[in-house]
Amino acid sequence: MLGILRQKVGAGSSSAMILGQSMQRIRPTTSALRAFSSSAKEMTVRDALNSALDEEMSADPKVFLMGEEVGEYQGAYKISKGLLDKYGPDRVLDTPITEAGFTGIGVGAAYYGLKPVVEFMTFNFSMQAIDHIINSAAKSNYMSAGQINVPIVFRGPNGAAAGVGAQHSQCYAAWYAAVPGLKVLSPYSSEDARGLLKAAIRDPDPVVFLENELLYGESFPVSAEVLDSSFCLPIGKAKIEKEGKDVTITAFSKMVGYALQAAEILAKEGISAEVINLRSIRPLDRNTINASVRKTNRLVTVEEGFPQHGVGAEICTSVVEDSFGYLDAPVERIAGADVPMPYAANLERLAVPQVEDIVRAAKRACYRSASLAASA
Amino acid sequence: MHQWMRKSGTIVNHFKSLLLVTNNLSSWRSYSFVKRSQFAASFAHNLPVADRDFINSSTHFCPRRFESVKSEKIANNVDDNQALELPEGKVKFTPKLRFISETADERECCYRVLDENGNRISSSNYVEVSKEVAIKMYTDMVTLQTMDTIFYEAQRQGRISFYVTAAGEEAINIASAAALKIDDIVFPQYREAGVLLWRGFTIQEFANQCFSNKADYGKGRQMPIHYGSNKHNYVTVASTVATQLPQAVGAAYSLKMEKQDACAIAYVGDGGTSEGDFHAALNFAAVTEAPVIFFCRNNGWAISTPTSDQFRSDGVVVKGRAYGVRSIRVDGNDALAVYSAVHAARDMAIREQRPILIEALTYRVGHHSTSDDSTKYRPVKEIEWWKMEQDPVTRFRNWMENNSWWSDKAESEARNSARKQILHAIQEAEKVDKPPVADIFTDVYDSPPSHLCEQEKLLREAIKRHPQDYPSDVPL
Numbered sequence: 001m002l003g004i005l006r007q008k009v010g011a012g013s014s015s016a017m018i019l020g021q022s023m024q025r026i027r028p029t030t031s032a033l034r035a036f037s038s039s040a041k042e043m044t045v046r047d048a049l050n051s052a053l054d055e056e057m058s059a060d061p062k063v064f065l066m067g068e069e070v071g072e073y074q075g076a077y078k079i080s081k082g083l084l085d086k087y088g089p090d091r092v093l094d095t096p097i098t099e100a101g102f103t104g105i106g107v108g109a110a111y112y113g114l115k116p117v118v119e120f121m122t123f124n125f126s127m128q129a130i131d132h133i134i135n136s137a138a139k140s141n142y143m144s145a146g147q148i149n150v151p152i153v154f155r156g157p158n159g160a161a162a163g164v165g166a167q168h169s170q171c172y173a174a175w176y177a178a179v180p181g182l183k184v185l186s187p188y189s190s191e192d193a194r195g196l197l198k199a200a201i202r203d204p205d206p207v208v209f210l211e212n213e214l215l216y217g218e219s220f221p222v223s224a225e226v227l228d229s230s231f232c233l234p235i236g237k238a239k240i241e242k243e244g245k246d247v248t249i250t251a252f253s254k255m256v257g258y259a260l261q262a263a264e265i266l267a268k269e270g271i272s273a274e275v276i277n278l279r280s281i282r283p284l285d286r287n288t289i290n291a292s293v294r295k296t297n298r299l300v301t302v303e304e305g306f307p308q309h310g311v312g313a314e315i316c317t318s319v320v321e322d323s324f325g326y327l328d329a330p331v332e333r334i335a336g337a338d339v340p341m342p343y344a345a346n347l348e349r350l351a352v353p354q355v356e357d358i359v360r361a362a363k364r365a366c367y368r369s370a371s372l373a374a375s376a
Numbered sequence: 377m378h379q380w381m382r383k384s385g386t387i388v389n390h391f392k393s394l395l396l397v398t399n400n401l402s403s404w405r406s407y408s409f410v411k412r413s414q415f416a417a418s419f420a421h422n423l424p425v426a427d428r429d430f431i432n433s434s435t436h437f438c439p440r441r442f443e444s445v446k447s448e449k450i451a452n453n454v455d456d457n458q459a460l461e462l463p464e465g466k467v468k469f470t471p472k473l474r475f476i477s478e479t480a481d482e483r484e485c486c487y488r489v490l491d492e493n494g495n496r497i498s499s500s501n502y503v504e505v506s507k508e509v510a511i512k513m514y515t516d517m518v519t520l521q522t523m524d525t526i527f528y529e530a531q532r533q534g535r536i537s538f539y540v541t542a543a544g545e546e547a548i549n550i551a552s553a554a555a556l557k558i559d560d561i562v563f564p565q566y567r568e569a570g571v572l573l574w575r576g577f578t579i580q581e582f583a584n585q586c587f588s589n590k591a592d593y594g595k596g597r598q599m600p601i602h603y604g605s606n607k608h609n610y611v612t613v614a615s616t617v618a619t620q621l622p623q624a625v626g627a628a629y630s631l632k633m634e635k636q637d638a639c640a641i642a643y644v645g646d647g648g649t650s651e652g653d654f655h656a657a658l659n660f661a662a663v664t665e666a667p668v669i670f671f672c673r674n675n676g677w678a679i680s681t682p683t684s685d686q687f688r689s690d691g692v693v694v695k696g697r698a699y700g701v702r703s704i705r706v707d708g709n710d711a712l713a714v715y716s717a718v719h720a721a722r723d724m725a726i727r728e729q730r731p732i733l734i735e736a737l738t739y740r741v742g743h744h745s746t747s748d749d750s751t752k753y754r755p756v757k758e759i760e761w762w763k764m765e766q767d768p769v770t771r772f773r774n775w776m777e778n779n780s781w782w783s784d785k786a787e788s789e790a791r792n793s794a795r796k797q798i799l800h801a802i803q804e805a806e807k808v809d810k811p812p813v814a815d816i817f818t819d820v821y822d823s824p825p826s827h828l829c830e831q832e833k834l835l836r837e838a839i840k841r842h843p844q845d846y847p848s849d850v851p852l
Contacts, residue, residue, distance in 0.1 A: 064633075090633055096663055101622050101656030105664075108626025108640075111611060112561065114633065116626075135616050136623065144604050144612040145595035146819040180820050204822035236825065283825045 041227070046216040048190035049079045049155075052197040053117065055229045057087055060115065063201055066093035066102055067119030067156075076121045077157060077216055103129035103154070107136045110152040115201060120156035123172045123210060137206040138181030153200045158186070158210035159253060159304045160352050166340035169348075171305030173252065176208040177282040177314070183235055184281040186210040188256035190220040192279055195233030203235060210281075212254045238285035240292070244274035247298040247362045250289060250315055252278040255302045255353060262358035271366055281311055286318045293319050297328035298365040304352050307335035332361035483690045486705045486737055489712040492765065494774025502716040503555075507781050512574075513554050513711060514776055515790050517546040517769045520570045522794040523579065524742070527586060530802060531600075531746045536586045538600045542567050544741030547711035547768035548673055550574055552641070552736075555718035559638035561627045562610045563620035566601055567673065568643045575608040579797045583805035590851075595819070596811040618648040621657035621670065625731070628661070628668035632729060639667040639725040641718075647678025649692050658699040661731035669721045670701075670733045673708065675740035680753040696733035708736030709768035712775070739766065812851040813839075 043051075057063045064087075069076050071084040071094040084092040095102040099120065106116035120126045126133065133154060140148045159171040177184045183205055187193040193211070200207035225231060241256060242263050251259040256277045263273040274292050278285065293299050299319055301312030312333040319331060337351040363369040459466040489500040496502075505513070524541035531539040542549050549570025556562075562571055569582065581593070585603050588596035593605060594612065604612025611627075614620060624642035631638050648654060649672060661668050672692045676683055689695060696703030702724065706717040714736060721732040739762040743750045750759070776782035817824055817832045824832075839846045 093664070096656075096659055098652075098656040098659065100652055101625075101660045104619060104622025104653060104656065105626035105629060105660055108563070108623030108628075109630045110626070111623060112627040112630035114626075114630045131616060132619060132622070136614065136619055140612065140614075141822070142819045143594060143598050143602070143614070144606075144819075145593055145597060145815075147593060147604060147606045148612060149822055183821075283827060286827070 041222055041224075042219040043190040043194075043222045043227075044217055044219050045187070045190050045193045045211075046077070046079060048193035048220075048222070049197055049211065049216075050081055050083075052194045052201075053080065054083060054086070056198055056201040057083065057091065059229070060201075061091075062113065063115045063117065064091040064093065064109075065117045065119060066095055066106060068095055068097055068102075068121050070094060070119050075119065077213060079211075079216070080119070099125050099128035100132060103132040104136065106152055106154075107132050107140075107150060110137070110150045110206075111140070111148050115151045115153075117153045117155060117201060120154065122161075122168060122213070123156050123158040124168045124170055126154065126156070126172065133176070133182070133206070133208070134179050138179050141205070142181060149204050150206045151204050152206045153197075153209055154207070155197070155200070155209035156211060157213035157216070159212055160336070160341060160348075161213040163343065163345060163348065165343040169341035171210075171303065171336065172208070173210055173281045173303065174305050174310045174314075176210075177284075177311065178309075179282075181206065182282060183207045184210065185235065185279065186212075186252040186281055187279065188215070188241075188251075188253055188277050190218075190222050191226045192233070192239075192277070194222075194226055195231055196235075196279060198232045199235050202232065207235075210253065215254055215257075218257075233279065236280045236283035236285060238279055238288040239277045240274060240288070241277045242273070242275040244272040244296065246272045246296055247300060247365050248274045248276060248289070248292040248296045249300045249302060249358065249362065250276045250278055250312075251302040252281060252311070253304070255304060258353065258355050259302055259358055261355045262362065265355070265359050266362055269363075269368070271362060271368065273362055278311075284314065284318070286322065289315060290319060290322045293323050294326045297326055298362075299327070300332040300334060300358060300361045300365055302334045302353055302358055304336050307333060307338055310335055329365045329367065332365050334358055334361050478688070480690060480694070484693050484705050486707050487713050487717060488707040488710050489716060490710045490771055490775050492771065494771045494776075494778060496712070496775065496778075502712055503719045505554075505712065505715060507779070509554060510776060510779075510781055513550050513715075514769075514772055514782065515794075516550045516570065516574050517711075517772065518787075518790045519579070519794040519797075520546050520549060520573055521769060522791065523569070523573075523582060523798050526795070526798045526802065527582075527600075528742075528746065530586075535802070535806070536600050538746055539586070540566055540601045540745045541742040542570055544739050544762060544766075544768070545673055545675060545708065546570060547714055547772060548671075548708045548736050548738060551711040551714035552671060552718045555715045556641060556722060557638065558609060559636065560609065560722065561624070561631070561638070561640045562608075563624040563627070563640060563642040564603075564610065564613050565617070565620065565643045565645055565648060565673075566613050566615075567645070569601065569603065571643075572603055572605065572608060572610050575605075575610060577603065577605055577608055577610070579801040580804060581605070583798075583801040584808065587802070587805040587808075588811070589805055589808035590811045590815075591805075591808050592811070595815045597815075618644055618651035618653040618657075620644070621648075621651075621653050622660060624668050624670075625657050625661045625664065625666050628666035628725075628731075629664050632664075632666055637726060639669060639722055641669040641671055641722075643671045643673060645678060646672065646674040646676070646683050646686055646692065647681060648672075649695070650678075650686055655699075658695065658701050658731065658733065662700040665729045666731055667725040667729055668731045669718065669725055670731065671718070672733070672735045673738060674735050675708075675738045677740050677744070677750070677754065679744040679748060680750070682754075691735055691737070693733065693735040701731045701733050703733035703735065705735045705737065708738030709766050709771060711768060711772040738768075809851050810849050 065080055070080045071092045074081040103118055106118040109116050137150045137152055140150050160169040173184060173186060176182050185196045185200055185207060187196045200209050241260060249259045259275045263275050266273045274296055276292060301315045303311045312335055316331045334353045334357050341351055342348055458469050489496060489502045491497055520542060524543055527539050528541055530536050545567060549568055553571040553574035558575060584591040585594060586600040602613040604610060621642045621644060624640040628640040674692055678686055693703045693705040704717050707713045717734055721734055725732050741759060741763045773782060817828045820828060
């Protein structure tokens with residue numbers, strides 16, 4: 001239905017190392033484009049991340065990048081392209097394959113005052129190192145009473161890609177967002193990618209930066225302001241991608257694109273949806289979400305991760321706590337299926353949210369179709 | 377060395393002038409000989425004035441001191457036709473079907489300078505220690521012993537919740553600290569309070585932490601003995617086992633990038649070497665050529681697990697070679713041996729930009745912690761033997777007395793003074809207020825985010841509404 005095109009991208013000579021690197025192309029959301037500047041300049045998310053890294057490394061000699069394949073290979077997804085040549089092997093470090101090792105080393109370097117950017121080939125691999133992310137990075141500032149701050153960025157692709165099965169298709173937003181001491185960001189567009197990565201690198205606290213493999217090759221219009229090397233986005237602020245008055249849809253990462261497509265379909269049926277791009281999962285911009293719900297009186301949350309204790313659950317709680325009286329309909333939660341990701345393409349498609357799921361949920365919230373509760 | 381030079385041009389320039397050739401041992405020997413005065417001078421520069429004399433007058437660096445076994449340089453005289461060319465060098469072929477033995481013919485020796493009676497073994501080569509430094513080492517060992525005894529008792533009396541002693545490992549604590557410089561970054565496990573003591577952390581500061589009052593640098597956020605002090609370059613103790621090892625490599629890598637004349641040192645117990653972090657750290661340290669010392673206190677017991685159940689290798693020292701890390705085994709109850717080994721390790725780590733592994737053999741004379749009764753799983757006789765026959769403090773004292781640097785009078789003065797100071801510090805620490813409400817919320821992030829400010833506001837309002845339900849020992 002989306003005209004999904006699966007295309008293997010040549011992963012070079014050592015393709016065996018990169019599990020099913022693939023791209024999924026989503027039809028450009030033309031309505032979203034108008035929200036950006038009228039400038040014709042476009043940039044892929046990959047180039048946005050690459051230029052943000054480049055500019056921050058250039059601006060601050062304390063910033064360095066480490067991870068598997070980030071140097072000679074230019075990154076499993078080419079995010080670090082050209083950086084080894086420019087900054088040399090001291091600042092673009094190819095590491096042995098031990099996530100717990102290089103994450104611990106990154107944390108130690110941050111203790112001492114460097115600003116490491118640790119790349120996980122995918123966030124699925126960060127589980128090998130989660131002790132260092134949670135017990136060391138997130139807690140050290142508190143446990144040392146401010147004596148040791150940990151200015152570090154953990155970044156890499158997160159969530160479902162395409163055709164890589166249960167162990168490589170998981171969203172970690174809710175996992176890391178549950179931990180005090182961490183900040184968790186998840187960009188959607190090139191503007192997000194540039195502005196948020198720069199903010200993450202400059203931030204004095206540890207930041208988990210969740211990218212999406214399927215967005216790397218997507219192009220988005222970018223304004224001159226976004227391209228300026230001083231550009232930076234605030235952490236903890238969501239962005240209203242599309243204003244609307246009938247229903248609020250919250251989403252992050254790839255799901256923002258789906259939400260925008262859903263909004264377009266809904267518009268044709270006379271429903272005006274407001275799409276919030278969360279950008280920051282922790283801190284969560286409760287004010288923007290609640291203000292929107294108080295205006296639209298309806299809420300649909302969208303995420304690719306598992307439903308239980310997920311980002312949607314937290315947003316729902318926030319709205320129940322702060323804006324319960326404003327709700328005109330039950331909150332609708334769209335999430336990945338509560339199963340490990342199946343490999344077969346037909347089942348995989350069913351296990352992650354699709355645009356029509358969002359459309360249906362929004363209609364239910366607006367009482368334009370039978371609610372799930374009513375049909376049960 | 378070659379690979380590192382290829383990888384890091386900028387750092388190479390810095391060290392080119394210092395580092396000549398390390399490819400064969402003879403030039404290494406002559407190097408250490410020629411450069412020793414220069415090195416000694418730079419070392420002395422960082423010591424208090426009173427300590428400098430010992431460097432100039434009495435330190436003699438034996439030329440054979442840093443020799444490492446020859447086999448660590450892989451022989452390169454392989455016939456090209458009979459060898460495999462691999463990225464890390466050539467490998468010879470053999471027609472023999474032969475497996476490498478799981479054990480060496482002999483166990484790795486243990487370096488020792490003082491015998492059990494504190495007499496110096498005449499053939500030993502070691503780094504000499506001046507009278508002033510030796511006296512500070514000994515008095516710090518006495519203070520550490522006394523502090524452990526009194527704090528342990530305070531825990532038994534219910535005045536603090538938890539404590540860990542360094543009993544039996546006083547020489548490891550103090551002598552390793554004495555061989556380092558204050559710029560070296562310490563990543564402790566948890567049985568190294570003596571390192572912090574040597575660096576000038578006061579008895580009162582120890583007491584404030586254990587009693588988690590508001591003067592504690594950790595603001596009462598961690599269990600007793602989780603000390604940390606920025607100004608002493610002592611990273612806050614973490615309760616997790618072995619995570620400090622890769623972190624130390626990261627800090628060492630930072631020192632390398634900034635071309636600092638310093639190293640990182642990470643302490644770990646024998647049990648900690650079974651953690652994945654130990655292996656990751658050694659491998660990464662070798663590959664990144666980071667100036668870091670891994671100091672393993674092999675005290676025989678990981679809580680109730682003896683080393684025979686912990687690993688089947690010849691202890692920890694042999695694991696260095698598997699990762700390409702130079703290593704030494706040392707008698708952990710011999711302060712002079714520990715001092716010399718760490719001194720030499722530090723020198724090599726910084727000058728050659730390489731990691732070093734030290735395994736110190738010792739015995740945990742105390743229980744693992746106050747939550748443990750070790751007589752349940754090991755013979756009291758064994759504990760007593762180590763306590764009475766192998767005590768590192770007594771051994772060092774005997775050596776001091778042999779040198780006429782210590783007397784019974786000095787002994788009773790040192791012990792009395794330590795005891796008085798510690799009892800006083802405990803009384804003072806108990807009088808100080810506990811951490812205030814605000815300390816729950818600060819330092820989660822560099823600056824408090826809005827949701828935490830909101831929570832603090834709500835808490836304060838709740839306290840205002842229900843003052844009678846609010847505990848009186850938390851200052852507002």
